[in-house]
Amino acid sequence: MSDVVIDIKNISKQYRLGTVGYGTLGKDLQRLWAKVFNKPDPNSTIGKRVEQISSQSDHILALNDISFNVHQGDRLGIIGKNGAGKTTLLKILSRISAPTQGMIKIRGRVASLIAVGAGFHGELTGRENIYLNGTILGLSKADVIKRFDEIVDFSGVEQFIDTPVKRYSSGMYIRLGFAVAAHLDPDILIVDEVLAVGDADFQKKAIGKMKNVSNEEGRTILFVSHNMGMITSLCNQAICLENGNIISSGKTSDVARIYSSGSKFSPFRVDFSNFRKKIGDDNAILLCASVKDLKGLEKGEIDIRTSFKISMTYKMNKNTDLIPIPNFHILDERGEYVFTTSPNKPNESFSGFGIYISECIIPGNLLNNGTYFVGLALTFLEKGINISFFEKNAISFSIIDPLEETLFELRNGYSGPIPGPIRPKLNWEITKLE
Numbered sequence: 267m268s269d270v271v272i273d274i275k276n277i278s279k280q281y282r283l284g285t286v287g288y289g290t291l292g293k294d295l296q297r298l299w300a301k302v303f304n305k306p307d308p309n310s311t312i313g314k315r316v317e318q319i320s321s322q323s324d325h326i327l328a329l330n331d332i333s334f335n336v337h338q339g340d341r342l343g344i345i346g347k348n349g350a351g352k353t354t355l356l357k358i359l360s361r362i363s364a365p366t367q368g369m370i371k372i373r374g375r376v377a378s379l380i381a382v383g384a385g386f387h388g389e390l391t392g393r394e395n396i397y398l399n400g401t402i403l404g405l406s407k408a409d410v411i412k413r414f415d416e417i418v419d420f421s422g423v424e425q426f427i428d429t430p431v432k433r434y435s436s437g438m439y440i441r442l443g444f445a446v447a448a449h450l451d452p453d454i455l456i457v458d459e460v461l462a463v464g465d466a467d468f469q470k471k472a473i474g475k476m477k478n479v480s481n482e483e484g485r486t487i488l489f490v491s492h493n494m495g496m497i498t499s500l501c502n503q504a505i506c507l508e509n510g511n512i513i514s515s516g517k518t519s520d521v522a523r524i525y526s527s528g529s530k531f532s533p534f535r536v537d538f539s540n541f542r543k544k545i546g547d548d549n550a551i552l553l554c555a556s557v558k559d560l561k562g563l564e565k566g567e568i569d570i571r572t573s574f575k576i577s578m579t580y581k582m583n584k585n586t587d588l589i590p591i592p593n594f595h596i597l598d599e600r601g602e603y604v605f606t607t608s609p610n611k612p613n614e615s616f617s618g619f620g621i622y623i624s625e626c627i628i629p630g631n632l633l634n635n636g637t638y639f640v641g642l643a644l645t646f647l648e649k650g651i652n653i654s655f656f657e658k659n660a661i662s663f664s665i666i667d668p669l670e671e672t673l674f675e676l677r678n679g680y681s682g683p684i685p686g687p688i689r690p691k692l693n694w695e696i697t698k699l700e
Contacts, residue, residue, distance in 0.1 A: 270373075271454060271486050272336035272359065277368035279329040279354050279510075328354040329365070330510040336503075341480050341487040343501030343518055345494070345525050350507040352490045356380050356456050359488065374453025374486070375403055379443050388432035392423060392442055395431055399446045413449050420471070421445035441468055448475050455479065456488045470682035473500050477669070477681050494522050494599040498636050498664070499683040519567055519664030522599060522637045534566035534663050546655040549586060550644050553579040553621065557640075557663040560627070570667045570689070571676070572630045577623060578642050580655075585618045588646035590654070592624035595641030597659070604638065604687045612647065631676070631691035634684060635667035 329351045336342050344352050357363040358370065360378040386395045396417055400410035418424050421441040423434070431439065447455060455476065473496060479485040491497050497504060497518060504521035506514040514524045535556035538545050545552040555578045556564045568574045576594050593608035607626055616622060640663075643656040673679060676691065 269338040270335050271338045272373075272488075273369075273371040274335070275333050275369045277329055277332050277355075277358065277365045277370065278327060279351075279358060279363070280366040281326050281328055327510050329358075331368070332507075332510070332512050333368075334505060334512065334515060336486060336488070338486055339480055339484045340503050341476065341489065341501045343497040343504035343521070344488060344490045344507065345492070345497060345504060345521065346507035349509075351510040352507055353380065353458060354510075355507070356458055356488065356490060360456055372454065375451075376454045376456060377403060377447040377450060377452035378456035378458075379440075379447045380456065380458035386431050386439065386443065389430055391430055392418075392421075392427040392434070395442070396446055400450055403450050403452065405450060410450070413451075417442075417445045417449045420449065420475070422468070437468075444472055444475075448472075448479060451483075452485065454486045454488065458490045459492060466685070469496070474680075474682040476500060494525070494637060496683055498522055498599075499667075517567075519637060519666065523566075523662045523664065534661055535564050536661055538657070538660075545657055546580070546583075546644070548583060549588070549646065549652075550580050550582050550590065550654040552642060552644070552655050552657060553581055555579065555640070555642050555661050557661060566662070567664050567666050570631065570633070570635055570665050570672065573627055574630075574663075575625050575627050576640055576661075577625045579621065579623045580644055581621050582617070582619050586646070588617060588648055588652065589613075590617055591645050591647060592622075593643045593645065594626055595643065595658070597639045597641065598687045599637040599639075601639075602687070604633070632688060633665045634687055634689040635665045636687070637662060637664045638687075 332355075344355065346352050354363070356378065357380065358365050359372070360376060360380060362380075387398065390398065393414075396414060397407065397410050400407075400413075418427055421438075421444075423438050423442050426434065426438065431442070434442070444457070447457070457472075457476070476487050476489070477500060480487050487500070489497070489500060501518045503516070504514075504518040505512050506521050506525045514521045535554070537554045538552045539554060555576070557566060557568070558564050558575045558577055559568070560573055560575065565574075578592060578594070580592070582590065589612045591608050591612050593606055595606045596604045598604055609624075639659040640661045641656065641658045642660045644654040646652040646654060667676075669677075669681060673681060677684070
């Protein structure tokens with residue numbers, strides 16, 4: 267049997283802007299009649315080509331002819347800007363909404379958390395809503411009872427479990443909703459960015475739980491978030507949506523680099539000499555740059571434990587009395603500075619005409635797992651600072667944390683996301699005082 271649990275083929279979703287019905291009583295009655303007798307809506311756009319749908323000014327395509335597969339045990343991250351179609355896709359997979367055209371095959375029981383309070387009845391208590399959700403998922407009362415204490419303990423709302431959930435805060439809603447979805451043994455767990463409502467400690471617990479149910483129980487996870495740290499920490503595969511289209515899919519680190527840079531081309535090696543417009547000035551121009559391992563092999567994924575090199579090649583166009591200073595600017599996936607680096611002792615002998623390679627070794631066990639971007643610059647010391655070139659986000663790389671190997675070597679058994687852009691391995695001393 268194939269291990270594909272979600273098979274999506276040519277899915278499109280169209281919305282009509284500004285109206286609830288079709289605008290005429292006759293068409294609305296036709297739609298109602300078709301719905302009563304379980305027939306296709308005669309006024310829908312199913313069967314039209316995507317170009318025809320998108321050309322109608324009063325319609326919008328939230329999803330545009332997308333196709334992909336999800337395998338059992340995959341943790342798929344779905345990323346993209348607001349309005350890209352992420353939530354629409356999850357609603358279709360959760361059977362909340364139907365696609366305008368295309369086909370979806372899902373194998374297994376699906377639990378979803380895509381809105382604060384989704385699946386809960388406000389007048390029922392937390393206890394009653396747990397049983398209600400278990401029934402919806404097809405579990406017997408005995409199955410829910412067996413998992414009840416674990417759900418309540420994970421959610422942290424034991425004190426309020428017999429209070430109607432309409433009195434819960436949004437954070438309490440999310441804690442209980444996620445606990446129910448994750449502990450009632452769904453084959454596929456779908457989680458939208460509602461986890462952002464929860465506090466940092468609960469987010470760590472939730473990410474750790476999703477990893478455990480995927481790794482140990484073979485459950486499939488679909489996770490939407492704008493937090494690239496959470497995406498790269500949890501997901502082994504990702505897709506990036508833009509205007510309802512999939513613009514990138516594959517390894518999470520590769521897709522995250524494309525999303526964070528805003529470009530389909532953000533590689534770990536760039537040859538700037540082929541660019542139509544030269545990068546630099548009369549003093550110097552940038553030729554190429556890359557990320558390498560210590561053997562000189564260019565690569566975009568670096569094990570968190572290993573050292574690597576950032577390399578930049580540039581050409582000095584003339585002899586000068588000014589001292590050139592190459593420098594690298596390292597930014598994280600949110601575009602925030604991690605650090606800048608330049609030679610400790612600038613050398614006057616490197617100021618003459620010719621081609622130069624400047625390399626900097628970044629030690630292992632320094633950067634946290636995630637995606638990073640490198641700005642390349644060459645400045646000259648004079649009375650002020652003269653910038654010959656500064657190419658922002660010129661190249662990128664990803665730091666990979668192989669959790670199976672580092673869980674106890676570096677993490678002391680903790681499997682959740684570790685905050686911050688750096689994660690240095692430092693020497694500790696612990697002394698027992700008598």
